[in-house]
Amino acid sequence: MSRTLISGGTVVNATGTCLADVLVDGETIAAIVAPGSGVAEAIGRRGVDRVINASGKYVIPGGVDAHTHMEMPFAGTTASDTFETGTRAAAWGGTTTIIDFAVQTAGQNPLTQYELWQRKADGNCAIDYGFHQILSDVQDSSLDAMDELIREGVTSFKFFMAYKGVFLSDDGQILRGMQRAADNGALIMMHAENGSVIDVLVQQAIQRGDTAPYYHGTSRPWQAEEEATHRAIMLADLTGAPLYIVHVSAKQAVEQIAAARDRGQNVFAETCPQYLYLSLEEHLGAPGFDGAKWVCSTPLRARAEGHQEHMWQGLRTNDLQVVSTDHCPFCMTGQKEMGLGDFSKIPNGMGTVEHRMDLLYQGVVLGKISLPRWVELCSTTPARMFGLYGRKGVLQPGADADIVVYDPNGHTSIGLGKTHHMNMDHSSWEGFEINGHVDTVISRGKVVVDDGIYHGKPGHGSYLRRGLSQYLI
Numbered sequence: 024m025s026r027t028l029i030s031g032g033t034v035v036n037a038t039g040t041c042l043a044d045v046l047v048d049g050e051t052i053a054a055i056v057a058p059g060s061g062v063a064e065a066i067g068r069r070g071v072d073r074v075i076n077a078s079g080k081y082v083i084p085g086g087v088d089a090h091t092h093m094e095m096p097f098a099g100t101t102a103s104d105t106f107e108t109g110t111r112a113a114a115w116g117g118t119t120t121i122i123d124f125a126v127q128t129a130g131q132n133p134l135t136q137y138e139l140w141q142r143k144a145d146g147n148c149a150i151d152y153g154f155h156q157i158l159s160d161v162q163d164s165s166l167d168a169m170d171e172l173i174r175e176g177v178t179s180f181k182f183f184m185a186y187k188g189v190f191l192s193d194d195g196q197i198l199r200g201m202q203r204a205a206d207n208g209a210l211i212m213m214h215a216e217n218g219s220v221i222d223v224l225v226q227q228a229i230q231r232g233d234t235a236p237y238y239h240g241t242s243r244p245w246q247a248e249e250e251a252t253h254r255a256i257m258l259a260d261l262t263g264a265p266l267y268i269v270h271v272s273a274k275q276a277v278e279q280i281a282a283a284r285d286r287g288q289n290v291f292a293e294t295c296p297q298y299l300y301l302s303l304e305e306h307l308g309a310p311g312f313d314g315a316k317w318v319c320s321t322p323l324r325a326r327a328e329g330h331q332e333h334m335w336q337g338l339r340t341n342d343l344q345v346v347s348t349d350h351c352p353f354c355m356t357g358q359k360e361m362g363l364g365d366f367s368k369i370p371n372g373m374g375t376v377e378h379r380m381d382l383l384y385q386g387v388v389l390g391k392i393s394l395p396r397w398v399e400l401c402s403t404t405p406a407r408m409f410g411l412y413g414r415k416g417v418l419q420p421g422a423d424a425d426i427v428v429y430d431p432n433g434h435t436s437i438g439l440g441k442t443h444h445m446n447m448d449h450s451s452w453e454g455f456e457i458n459g460h461v462d463t464v465i466s467r468g469k470v471v472v473d474d475g476i477y478h479g480k481p482g483h484g485s486y487l488r489r490g491l492s493q494y495l496i
């Protein structure tokens with residue numbers, strides 16, 4: 024078993040920072056000790072295979088991205104990152120765990136679908152991975168399947184209030200799923216948009232000739248997100264189920280979530296980097312068909328309405344607890360261009376898995392969040408929320424050695440030419456300049472990225488059988 028000493032860095036956990044040396048022994052962290060205490064030197068004399076000098080740098084727990092869609096079939100095509108390419112890109116960006124979604128659409132057996140997703144990932148991932156299960160067809164058998172999946176380590180289930188005929192579950196179906204979750208301890212994840220309202224607005228826009236990507240945003244207004252968020256919260260309250268709202272973009276939805284939390288309800292929520300930085304006006308409204316790069320749902324919101332600043336505020340005040348990517352990339356050629364002349368045919372989703380740690384670190388640089396809060400939002404809370412904490416999300420003896428050495432004085436230029444590693448023919452983050460740099464990434468004790476060189480391999484990543492949410496026990 025190989026031993027690595029990461030010396031002289033500033034160790035950042037969600038609880039605070041300290042100067043410390045980190046000793047990795049095999050796949051786990053063996054010790055975190057004060058530099059100069061002689062302990063590291065004593066260990067060194069017994070022999071380490073490698074010393075990484077982290078002085079002047081941050082040493083943080085590897086990122087946990089709790090919302091990705093590798094090779095997901097969607098809108099007549101398939102998300103362009105496979106488990107192999109997507110987890111490699113994640114590793115480049117300092118993310119060492121993803122939780123992806125196994126997908127059940129109407130008529131399918133959730134257990135069969137889960138096995139299918141296991142086969143897609145098995146032997147292909149560069150970093151560790153787990154699964155949530157999407158349920159779109161709530162039958163007695165799918166409720167029973169929830170219990171079975173929990174035993175497999177799939178402890179969270181996503182329902183959709185939009186995408187009729189594909190993913191949408193009606194309120195009665197959602198209610199039944201929540202009733203079961205209240206019994207079996209699962210966490211319900213919700214895509215909260217009023218699908219019927221959106222379907223009418225989309226149809227009306229197309230009939231008017233408003234077919235450009237910009238109208239994807241205007242036909243999914245914040246009212247549709249606020250209303251669905253409120254409805255999901257009421258259904259959760261009725262059943263006693265815990266609720267996690269995914270990809271929140273509207274400030275009014277955050278207000279609903281904050282109010283529910285203030286009433287004492289177990290309601291949690293994530294936002295994504297796109298809702299912090301990108302907008303309806305500048306991105307969806309880009310000239311020609313370029314806005315298609317930023318078609319995702321919930322949609323980018325109007326900057327003039329203040330949603331982006333409100334998301335930052337929610338992250339600071341803990342009205343929002345997690346930042347995930349909702350990584351669901353599609354190329355412009357052959358995929359996004361399916362919606363030329365009709366925005367409703369543009370596959371929904373964008374690619375961010377490689378950039379989340381960098382993009383959120385800019386919040387530290389800009390004084391919007393603290394250094395420990397960066398780690399908490401990107402690693403610690405997602406690990407706790409989805410039953411991985413202790414192994415993931417923290418630097419402590421006994422934890423998996425998933426470690427990132429991050430250089431606050433480094434620089435990263437995103438997307439210019441083809442500097443990213445996601446399987447996309449463009450970058451939604453083209454031109455973003457990052458103060459900071461992911462120098463070294465260690466996944467379960469193995470250096471996978473170091474000094475601009477990739478050392479990972481498909482199959483290193485293991486399936487994570489997750490426990491119940493550690494926010495509920």
Ligand code: URP
Nearest residue numbers: 319320321349351371372
């Ligand atoms: O546009 C998105 N978000 N695509 C992925 C599917 C989803 O709703 O999360």
Ligand code: ZN
Nearest residue numbers: 214269270320
């Ligand atoms: Zn969704």
Ligand code: ZN
Nearest residue numbers: 090092349351
């Ligand atoms: Zn998603």
